[in-house]
Amino acid sequence: METGGFRILPVTTRSVLLLVAGLAVIAAAGVALFGAAQHAAPPGSAAPPAPGVPSGPGIPVLSGQPGTANATAARIAQSADYQSPAVRAFVDAHTAKGAGGPSTLADVFSVWEAIYANWTYVRDPPGFNLYLPASRSITGGMKGNCLDYAILNAAAVESLGGTARVIAAYDQEGNGHAYTEIYVGDSMDAVRQVGDYIAARYSARTVHWHIADGPSGEKEYWLNLDWQAGYPGGPIFADNGAYYASFLSGKGARYADNGTEI
Numbered sequence: 001m002e003t004g005g006f007r008i009l010p011v012t013t014r015s016v017l018l019l020v021a022g023l024a025v026i027a028a029a030g031v032a033l034f035g036a037a038q039h040a041a042p043p044g045s046a047a048p049p050a051p052g053v054p055s056g057p058g059i060p061v062l063s064g065q066p067g068t069a070n071a072t073a074a075r076i077a078q079s080a081d082y083q084s085p086a087v088r089a090f091v092d093a094h095t096a097k098g099a100g101g102p103s104t105l106a107d108v109f110s111v112w113e114a115i116y117a118n119w120t121y122v123r124d125p126p127g128f129n130l131y132l133p134a135s136r137s138i139t140g141g142m143k144g145n146c147l148d149y150a151i152l153n154a155a156a157v158e159s160l161g162g163t164a165r166v167i168a169a170y171d172q173e174g175n176g177h178a179y180t181e182i183y184v185g186d187s188m189d190a191v192r193q194v195g196d197y198i199a200a201r202y203s204a205r206t207v208h209w210h211i212a213d214g215p216s217g218e219k220e221y222w223l224n225l226d227w228q229a230g231y232p233g234g235p236i237f238a239d240n241g242a243y244y245a246s247f248l249s250g251k252g253a254r255y256a257d258n259g260t261e262i
Contacts (some may be wrong), residue, residue, distance in 0.1 A: 056106030056201075057193045062163040062183040065247045066215045066261065072244075073252030076166050079131045079151045080248050082158040086135035090114075091159045103160040105197060108182060108225075109232050111156045116227055118142045119149055146178045149227055153180040157225075158248055165222065166246045169239035177237045179226035181210060181245075191221050198233045207233040211259045212245070219259075 067073065081087060094114040095107035120143045124130050132140075132148040134155035144152075147166070154164035163183040170176050184194050195207040208229070210222045224236050242262065246252040253261050 056104040056109070056197050057184075057190070058102060058104055059108065059160060059162040060183060060185050060190070061161065062220065064215050065163070065249045065251055066212075067245070067247060067249075067251035067253035069250055070252050072168075073246035074250040075131050076147075076151060076154075076246040077248045077250040079133045080155040080158065080164075080166075081133050081135050082155040082248070084133075084135040086138045087152075087155050087159050090138050091156050095160070103162070105182075105184075105194060106201075107160050108157055108162060109201065111160070112153065112225055112232050115142070115149065115152060115156070119144075119227065121145065121149075146227070150178045150180045153225055153227075154248060157182050164225075164248060167237075167243050168246070169237055169243035171238055172240050177226075177228070179224070179228070179237060181222035182225055184209070184221050184223045186214075186218050186220060188221075191223075194223060195233070198231070202231045204231055204233065206235070208236045209233070210236070210243075210255075210257075212255055213259050213261060 091107075091111055094111050095103070120141070122143045122145065124145050124147075129147050130144070132144050132151065134152040137144055137148055137152045147168075150166045154166050157164035157180065165181050165183075166178060167181055168176065168178050184190050191207070191209060198204050198207050208224045210224070212220045212222060214220045223233050225232055226234065226237060228237065229235050239257065242254060242256050244252060244254045256262050
């Protein structure tokens with residue numbers, strides 16, 4: 001169908017939007033196809049954006065995080081020790097944060113690239129998660145499983161002043177996965193700005209996000225930072241229709257893919 005200049009192809013809960021002019025969304029998990037990219041910077045590269053590419057949108061802060069306190073979320077929050085000297089030093093080493101001024105998504109992506117480039121995947125013992133502290137991941141040689149990666153990623157986001165959540169989900173075959181998302185705002189205008197920057201920085205044509213219902217009924221837009229995605233905003237893990245989000249407040253909530261808390 002056509003709406004507002006957009007050709008929309010409804011295929012699954014994660015809708016695919018073909019960009020004609022601007023950006024739109026029709027589902028609680030979205031994929032937007034952007035126009036021609038301006039700059040190629042493959043994941044793993046910590047190089048700054050090329051001249052002419054903006055420095056990145058600012059990082060919004062989410063207040064009033066949803067969910068209820070539980071042991072899993074509390075353990076993730078404790079492990080994401082974003083105020084530790086090791087995490088702060090790592091973030092400063094891979095961003096312009098040490099030079100002063102507010103952090104931007106450019107800083108978040110630079111740290112994501114550094115983790116992505118240096119991480120070695122190591123399985124935990126069967127049926128057991130170590131919940132490795134972010135600081136130990138850094139000092140221990142950047143090794144661990146997907147949850148350890150997500151904890152470090154979330155700690156870096158929070159160290160930069162952003163709001164992160166760690167997602168745990170299972171696919172239709174029962175295979176589990178964990179990854180990080182960053183809050184990017186409460187409107188599609190915010191998603192558009194982020195998407196334009198990702199397209200410029202990574203030559204990416206698609207940007208993926210979750211939408212969740214906030215505690216007061218507002219919409220929350222969460223950008224995918226999964227290492228499996230290949231770049232910030234890359235494809236979201238194909239879950240079984242629901243996922244669990246742990247916030248660094250120590251609270252957590254379970255969501256259906258349509259964004260409703262369940």
